[in-house]
Amino acid sequence: MKLSELLRDVTPVVIQGDNSIEISGISYDSRKVQKNFIFVCIKGDTVNGNDFIFEAINNGAIAIITDENLPPKIENVTFVKVNDSKIALASISSLFYNEPSKEIGLVGVTGTNGKTTVIHYIGDVLEAYGNPTGLIGTLGYEFKNKQINIERINPTTPESLELQTLFRNFIDYGAKNVVMEVTSSALYKNRVDFCDFNVGVFTNLSQDHLEIHGTMENYKNEKLKLFRKCALGVINLDDKFSKEIIEKATCRILTYGIDKEADIKASKIRYDNDSVTFIVGLKGISKEITINIPGKFTVYNTLATIGACYGLGLEINEILNLVSTIKNVPGRLELVNNNSNKNVIIDYAHTPDALEKLLMMARQITKGKIIVVFGCGGDRDKSKRGIMGMAAGVLSDYTIITSDNPRTENPLDIIEDIEEGMNVIKANHEKIIDRKKAIERGLSLLKDDDLLVIAGKGHEDYQIIGNTKIHFDDREIVQALLG
Incomplete structure (x- = not known):
């Protein structure tokens, strides 16, 4: 050319x-x-x-x-x-690459929490419908069983060159749709410019990435950009920022929610230990569905999925029939199987809002005590650490503060920042810098009806200490200790 x-x-x-x-x-x-x-x-x-x-x-x-x-x-x-x-x-x-985003149904999902889960849920429904779908996000680049030989430069949304290459590769492999996470950083750094989004999804907005954006106002304004790049915005009406996003968007809007009168609304919700059942209403159609993943945020993520698939042109009754194919996402509310029959959940929750919602869900499904093991990443927004400490202290019975990815910070300094929030409410806790020992301590405290929540790293199979990445997988640690 x-x-x-x-x-x-x-x-x-x-x-x-x-x-x-x-x-x-x-x-x-x-x-x-x-x-x-x-x-x-x-x-x-x-x-x-x-x-x-x-x-x-x-x-x-x-x-x-x-x-x-x-x-x-x-x-x-x-x-x-x-x-x-x-x-x-x-x-x-x-x-x-001949403007590949114009040849596919392209969905971008943005928000503080839930992006990874939502893109996988959408992918599950589209695949069940018979539409081959590529996924781009925190868990990597996925399309059926194809090997995608494109180096990952950024952890979630690729640089624009890799992104356009991916689109073309997916199309060559037979993809009809691509569903991707769109981070605030990607919008800020123009990585998704010149992408022809059919649908943009907004999950929620809470404090995160202030080390990049400086203020929540800047962070919100970056998220807003997606809804000036897409044809249809699927917006969580229950989120307090939704009104402003709707007012400033240039696309058509479809809303979803639980508490407010949204276009796609969930009602009569029943929470169980391993599932959630609710009625979905959309365009005069009402249907009860069950998703075999517990928690209120599963309802929100499912509603977002329904909206995105509807925006791509799928028939509503087909969508509601196919949401039962939704599968759990690795490292997101993942129950760790073990021979000791201990109740252990691993989750990626690494923001105050995500940790709060995770522990509220845990309280709904747990008869005994909730024990939490978590830390915060180094070289990232320090202001959220104490807030997360307070959330863990209020919503759990006992907390073990440990290392996450300390990077170039002193792990003890990070832990003490978290502890400041716990001390405000005089929460029961202890500090163990070594994450493996912290998990082992948490397991030792578990009784039959108790639940151990290991938060912050989810799918990650590494720790970053200094500038070195070492192998570390919360799931492997639990299974090695419990069998």
Whole structure:
């Protein structure tokens, strides 16, 4: 494809050189540049691509896109200065792969909690309906049993180049839909620009990622962007931010909820130890459904799923018949099977709101005491630590504060930040820095009707200590200790 064609939706500030050259590939990593590639200089948290322009040229780049001042002219290399390299990368990546998001039903799910669960629920229903569906999110890139050989640069929403590559790969494999998590960071950093979303889903909004956005107002405004990029917004009407999102969205709106009179409403909810049953009402149709996953948030996640599938054009009765195919998601409210018949749940809850809802659900299904093992991540929003400590203290009978992913922070400092919240309410707790020993201690306290909740890491099979990632899986620890 010619460079001029790739620049169709980019307004260059300056073009220095020939824009009719043929481009064979795109990269923003100079080490991956090959012959006749464009190298796009983007700035990361620690690395600036502009520092690697000459390395890229040595590796074969014949065009450079940058939002900084151009270097001296180099023979046979075209330089393009733009206002924002991230936006340019998203645009040219989409065009290079022939705008793949226009060929599929694309669903983006945003919110503080529930994104991973909702994309998997939607995927389950769409697959049961007969629509092959690719998933992009925290658990990786998934499409049937296909091997997706695309490096994961970001933990949840890929950089725009990888994202457009994924779309094209999924389509080549036969996907009719793609369902993806859309993080506030991805919206802030233009990773999902030039994506043609059919449906955007809003789950909820509570405190998180303030180390990136600074304030809740900024965080909320990033989430809002999705509903200016999609054709239909499926919005949780029970969330306090829903009114503002609806008012500022440019898309059509479909609401869901339990407490308010939403378009898709759940009523007559019955909670059991391993399931939840409720009546769904939508467009004059009413049907009782049972999901074999407990908890109030299962109801919300199911309603979001129904809305997204309806927005993709599935017939409502078919959707309501197929929601029974929804399966539990690894590391999300996962009951750990063990030979000792102990009640142990692992969950990814790592925000105050998620931990609170998790423990409220645990209280509904537990006859005995609730024991919690959790910590908070290092180099992340410190202000939520004490709040999570208070939530655990109020809603559990005993808490063991431990390490999560301390990263470059002192684990004890993080634990003491959490403990400040617990001390406010004089909650019963202890501190064990070693996460394995903390889990072992929690298991030792369990009696027959008690429940141990191990929160914060869920599906993760590692700990990040300093700058080193080591293997660590809460599930494996429990099963090794209990058999």
